[in-house]
Amino acid sequence: MRSVSVIGIGETKMGRFPDKSLRDLIQEAGEKAILDAGIERGDIKALYMSNFNAQFLCGQGHIGPLACEALGLGNIPALRVEGACASGSLAFRQALIAVASGLYDVVLVGGVEKMTHRSTEVVTEGIASAADIALEAGLGATFPSLFAMIANRYFHEYGNVRDEMALCAVQNHDNALLNPDAQLHKKITLEQVKNGVRIADPLTVFDCSLVSDGAAFLVLAATDLARAVSRKRVVEVIGCGQAGDTLTLASKRSLTTFDATLHAAAKAYAMAGINPADVGFAEVHDCFTITQLINIEDLGFFQKGKGALAIAQGKTAAKGSIPINLSGGLKAKGHPIGATGLSQIFEVVTQLRGDAGGRQAGNAEIGLTHNIGGTAATCVVNIFRGR
């Protein structure tokens, strides 16, 4: 399999856009990515789209040809990939495999979600389709309650780290202040997080990620070609691992270690030939604050049970030893579900190009993205190197 690089990136601002349709969001982010790559439309040989639940939230499926038509890409193959909140990374991985195999030289990957036009009840029902309807969501166990159980179990096993968990939200909000695409530009305090409206104990509204509209697109190319055609610093995909776990929380081996992350990360690190210590910064899946804490342990950045201390010590903050979610994460940048995994990669590529402005993470050479679906029933870990 040959090397693949990201040669173009584009995303919309994340937020509430009642006047923008799915098509509008697709066109805005897609055109940006194509322009950024400096390629011709005709160079694109396939389109991999990610969307979580526009069928329920917008009445629109078949997003592949919708996007293909919106972007004027002709008769190329297009499809949609779905794996709950990991949909974007799954679409990326399918595109990666296709280019790496030699099937296509240049492909476009895009993700889109439109959520804010629906009521909280409808959005909650739509998101709940990522859990097991028969055994979980249909019984009332929607995601805040599932992750609250995970948090309580974590407290039981490793001690009450309520403050450190809350710090994840504080740090992500701080980071988002410097990201122009972020949905929220609003500094918050530890006390605000802890005293926020309680959603599912111990999680308050400040422990939860956002409901967002948005889109993100990437252009991938065989690295040999990328170096020839791209006007930008080429960012190579050096590792990619995908793994799964049971859909139901009750069937998992552990609630505080996500096996899907362990397996996906092990594959990605092995492919890249690196260790966790070689990673300069990472975008990790912070659907809830507890998730971010568990992830930085499962990814091997810190020992299990030691993540909270690291957070308290500022190691994951913007100027720490391994900055986490410099974009602001799902918590403050926003979480347009189908776009999220690709927006994570947008951030990593921006950083590795040295284009992140005020939120630039020094000159790290290696960045990682971690994206899960459901209660980590799906996980994709990607590793990138800027040269």
Add this chain to the structure above:
Amino acid sequence: MRSVSVIGIGETKMGRFPDKSLRDLIQEAGEKAILDAGIERGDIKALYMSNFNAQFLCGQGHIGPLACEALGLGNIPALRVEGACASGSLAFRQALIAVASGLYDVVLVGGVEKMTHRSTEVVTEGIASAADIALEAGLGATFPSLFAMIANRYFHEYGNVRDEMALCAVQNHDNALLNPDAQLHKKITLEQVKNGVRIADPLTVFDCSLVSDGAAFLVLAATDLARAVSRKRVVEVIGCGQAGDTLTLASKRSLTTFDATLHAAAKAYAMAGINPADVGFAEVHDCFTITQLINIEDLGFFQKGKGALAIAQGKTAAKGSIPINLSGGLKAKGHPIGATGLSQIFEVVTQLRGDAGGRQAGNAEIGLTHNIGGTAATCVVNIFRGR
């Protein structure tokens, strides 16, 4: 890229199963395919699922890990692919690329849909998400009306072939009489089709495919391995082509020639190194009778405008020169949307193994599947050889 073969197949009966959940359907068809392949569960390295719209119809997304858990496949990568009624073939193609590239040796591909528990209105709305909501379906142009416009345009360009079009339904019903998995075992006449309840002129209810529950699964393996492990006659995938077209009908170059089919078929024939005349039999996408007529022309079996005559002459009937939809097709076998593309392959493999019993198409060596999504906004053509 290395050769890939189908080494295991399994499907449920298609029909109305109020007592069977998505999980039940997945387990039934998945277990059959694994058993048929004669492999161990641990041999399966990835799961590619297809589902069209369980998020809207059943409240269930994230079908990848749902199926993975239901089938006891552990932590392997799993995902869902969606491209309207072509979802099954798209999932198959992604699995094919992964095995052909050398990434995995053995993978499982499955499709499932559960539709009959919802009202006709809800099902119609769910299916309409495969069209452009903003520009078509939201304005009332659901699929029967879109394909009725296509039929009327075909009549305008090539003459009124109402009788020959109706014969597609008659022949597919005849074929389904011999398929134990078919939803309908009911002989119909030309007069019945023409005098049926009018849905959208000229289409009557007998020109429309069925609303169905069902699932179909396949095991794919690298051909070198397949020949070593499979107890059955190995069926090789010798051609696969995917192409797209605009989502909206109004933007298409032609209403009576589907460009997506032309492009997908050209790629598949080129990859297989064969001509249309080399195909012994085919399963083609008969969402409506007019679609079947257009498809047999676009696939090159008959000249444009000559398909109707060929149908009238019996060339596409079970004992004709190129039998079409020996399974009974979407019209009479059933159309559980996410499973349809895989059920088409189930039929072709069954035929090429010589296991089709009363509906066996002689000893043809090459069979083809053709699967579209929407008004042919997505198309996948696959070609198989039994040895």
